[in-house]
Amino acid sequence: xxxxxxxxxxxxxxxxxxxxxxxxxxxxxxxxxxxxxxxxxxxxxxxxxxxxxxxx
Amino acid sequence: xxxxxxxxxxxxxxxxxxxxxxxxxxxxxxxxxxxxxxxxxxxxxxxxxxxxxxxxxxxxxxxxxxxxxxxxxxxxxxxxxxxxxxxxxxxxxxxxxxxxxxxxxxxxxxxxxxxxxxxxxxxxxxxxxxxxxxxxxxxxxxxxxxxxxxxxxxxxxxxxxxxxxxxxxxxxxxxxxxxxxxxxxxxxxxxxxxxxxxxxxxxxxxxxxxxxxxxxxxxxxxxxxxxxxxxxxxxxxxxxxxxxxxx
Numbered sequence: 001x002x003x004x005x006x007x008x009x010x011x012x013x014x015x016x017x018x019x020x021x022x023x024x025x026x027x028x029x030x031x032x033x034x035x036x037x038x039x040x041x042x043x044x045x046x047x048x049x050x051x052x053x054x055x056x
Numbered sequence: 057x058x059x060x061x062x063x064x065x066x067x068x069x070x071x072x073x074x075x076x077x078x079x080x081x082x083x084x085x086x087x088x089x090x091x092x093x094x095x096x097x098x099x100x101x102x103x104x105x106x107x108x109x110x111x112x113x114x115x116x117x118x119x120x121x122x123x124x125x126x127x128x129x130x131x132x133x134x135x136x137x138x139x140x141x142x143x144x145x146x147x148x149x150x151x152x153x154x155x156x157x158x159x160x161x162x163x164x165x166x167x168x169x170x171x172x173x174x175x176x177x178x179x180x181x182x183x184x185x186x187x188x189x190x191x192x193x194x195x196x197x198x199x200x201x202x203x204x205x206x207x208x209x210x211x212x213x214x215x216x217x218x219x220x221x222x223x224x225x226x227x228x229x230x231x232x233x234x235x236x237x238x239x240x241x242x243x244x245x246x247x248x249x250x251x252x253x254x255x256x257x258x259x260x261x262x263x264x265x266x267x268x269x270x271x272x273x274x275x276x277x278x279x280x281x282x283x284x285x286x287x288x289x290x291x292x293x294x295x296x297x298x299x300x301x302x303x
Contacts, residue, residue: 001100009100012110018175022114022168023095026121029160030091030274034084037281044288048301051292 084277090270120271122165136222153282159198186235
């Protein structure tokens with residue numbers, strides 16, 4: 001590791017807040033790009049199944 | 057006309073569904089892995105920039121998201137052209153699938169850039185800067201295309217309007233690329249160059265060389281996930297989709 005301690009990694013000589021915020025926001029948005037369509041897909045399949053059982 | 061078979065297959069939502077099922081797990085896990093490795097490497101192991109200090113580490117998420125956000129627009133516009141010329145319904149689905157992913161990536165490029173700007177330029181945002189404002193326009197183009205789909209009752213008209221808008225918006229892409237050369241900008245010029253040597257130290261470059269393909273793969277996976285939803289909605293009354301849902 002480049003930093004001497006985890007504290008230094010966290011503070012990054014004053015830039016820690018910026019760097020970690022940028023990565024945290026990116027993580028949340030990228031996770032959303034996976035989680036939301038997976039949820040929508042499951043909902044849609046459920047919807048199709050429900051319509052099928054109504055038809056029968 | 058065997059050579060055109062691939063084109064017809066590409067137009068089949070059923071074939072596309074099967075292809076997505078096969079490729080999605082691999083593309084998603086490899087893309088995520090590359091992004092994670094590059095983030096850990098870039099955050100903890102590369103040395104800081106001699107001028108910018110540690111704030112430069114934002115490059116490992118800013119550049120990949122920005123690069124892919126721009127490339128995504130081209131792919132979306134090509135889908136728009138295919139939709140207009142051949143009226144291929146899969147092209148409309150692809151266009152619709154890319155828009156939210158492109159919007160999210162552009163949003164990230166803007167936000168991480170703003171966060172990077174504060175310690176580097178002393179400001180989060182500068183309206184006079186062509187790179188920043190043309191990128192903001194890209195974000196609005198993506199949002200506009202998403203809004204067009206919802207605005208039309210008739211989905212055929214919505215598809216057509218979105219396809220036309222995607223083509224018109226391509227004017228913005230070379231402007232974004234060239235903005236740092238054409239106008240004076242606070243934004244630094246391109247770090248990675250194909251035709252000449254890159255202006256970045258090798259040890260700082262290495263994580264970026266993982267992050268960029270990682271972001272492309274992640275983008276493809278995210279579009280596949282969106283596409284799967286589009287297909288399930290469009291083909292809900294077909295026999296094969298009913299069988300898929302029943303599984």
